[in-house]
Amino acid sequence: MKAHTLSILVENRAGVLSRVTGLFSRRGFNIESLAVGTCEEEGMSRVTIVCIGDDAQIEQVMKQLNKLVEVIKVSDITENYHVERELALIKVAADPGSSRAEVMQIADIFRANVIDVSSKTITLEVTGPTQKIDALSNLLAQYGVKELIRTGKIAILRGTKTVISTK
């Protein structure tokens, strides 16, 4: 059992996302993370899903996804050389004078941006692989994380290779 990153090209139409996610729940697969948006092809969207399973399970879920009429292509890019990123917004408790400087120092180390400040909080924006965001949020936990929002992972192949429609 390990985490697989699936890059799924779909028709950009109403209801497609529920077809995709419905299939995961119906067949007993958990979605660890999900990111959706339009892409380079007009009328298509790209869905990036991280799910955990053994090879046979992942093969089955990919085959089932491929059966959806509005799914154009499914690729498991886990084993390919790829770059992955996630974006998180983290609102941390930071009363003036107390830990505020420490929080900003930690943010600096992680190359996180301060995007909002209030009298009692600092809000950070950070991008990176999932583990980096986990590490930052764990570090910030001691100061009090008021709110944490993650986009879900997106991933792209390195080099000239692409995950595009070939059907």
Added chain:
Amino acid sequence: MKTGAKILIEGLLKQGTKTLFGYPGGVVLPIYDELFDSGLPHILVRHEQAAAHAADGYARASGNVGVCLATSGPGACNLVTGIATAYMDSIPLVAITGQVPTSLLGNDAFQESDITGITLPITKHNFLVKDVKDLPKVITEAFFLAKTGRPGPVLIDLPKDVCTAESDVETDIGSEPVLRGYKPTYKGHTRQIERAVSTIISSERPVIYAGGGVIASNASAELISLAEKLMIPVTTTLMALGAIPGDHPLNLGMLGMHGTEYANYAITECDCLIAIGARFDDRVTGKVDAFAPHASVIHIDIDPAEIGKNKKVDIPIVGDVKTVLTQILDRLNSEKKYENWNARIRQWKEKHPLIYDNDGKLHPQFVIQTLNSLLSADDIIVSEVGQNQMWTAQYYCFKKPRTWVTSGGLGTMGYGFPASVGAQVAFPGRRVFDIAGDGSIQMNIQELGTVSQYNIPVKIAILNNRFLGMVRQWQELFYNRRYSYTELPPVDFVKVANAYGIEGIRVDDPSCVKQAIKDSIAHEGPFVLDFRIEREENVFPMVPAGAAINEMIGGRPK
């Protein structure tokens, strides 16, 4: 300019629809108004579920897409069991549902239900049409999806205002739509075909395990050619009965939970399993690890997701069964006849035939055998679900594909009677029998009204044991004979039939079975046969749930 309703009816006619099965209601009024003088025949059922099953029965018997129509909300929801039945057995069906006007969508309007949401997991695809301009394209795509690749049900949800809106959109858009996410593979991969051929030739004990895909692909002739060319024995699933004649020397009958002993032994002993359009269902395999444990497995299926889903496969071949079998036949040059293996199977067949008591009582198996002796190869047998279905599968000798109509995957009680209506509508000249139990028939008994109204001459043979027999059998065998809510009070089915203006006869004695069936055949309209069978007759042999398929119980003379 044409209304959406007119575009729909014209589209259905253009797609070759011969009959609609449906039930009117508020939001489909525009469609029914258009239908009124369209020339497209419509059968008014008594419950929308029956419309779906009738369309399904029509599709199974004829091989063409069945079409049903229902109104929004409760009408659409009543189709659900029928759609799920078709989905599980890969039957081409187009279901058309009315929907509340687009302006009210999502408002919990009167008779609104999210039927595209509800049927998402039980359709091959579905459409909610919000613009009348999309309708010609949607109809073309719906029929194309229903009948190509792995067939299945497709639903079109039509809001009322889309049916009344007018459009001058081009309706003649051909029959092969371009769907960039849908490209079924029909031809088998050459290298895999070659591997399959060499595996078959080098094997000593091959068995063909044929499933519903053989029927769907109309590949019965190719299946028989393959079997006869090398003398390979063939066992069929419930769905594939008739793919090879029941009395063919190479036929082993059905395998699995209520399969023949010799089919299950052959599977257990074989060294090469050729699975053709079958999906290794749990009712077939029993304990999967013990299913064909010594075999190299060749799996031919049009749906890649079926390959390796339940059983590890050595040689996967994705493709249309008919095409792939032709490819294999073209390459198969061997004089092998597997004499030793066939001799062994003959011994099993002689030693372990299907058997039931011959004690002068009225046994259901005898009813089926008598029926078999009185009908011809083209006549159509439909069944409900449960013991009636299994006895028919075991004791009726199907000679041709598409003469057997039954709900396999979903196991839908109440399927048979409405499905027999669809089969009879597809083939008015053939005799159609619905083999029912007293439980199943009461799930859609209101369709007596339909067959009476249109004088659809289906014969309903009720194997009446005043039990929900299959559940009772499990209670007898595995729940210490505690018959919890499985006993049904007696019903006078002849009187029920009479109330609908239908004739019927009750049969209590084996000596009257033959004449009663003959009378029903001679009768021109629908007819009810109420056979009062042995109450606690069991279906044997039987593989207990979770056991290996060679670990059967029953089936031996007392």
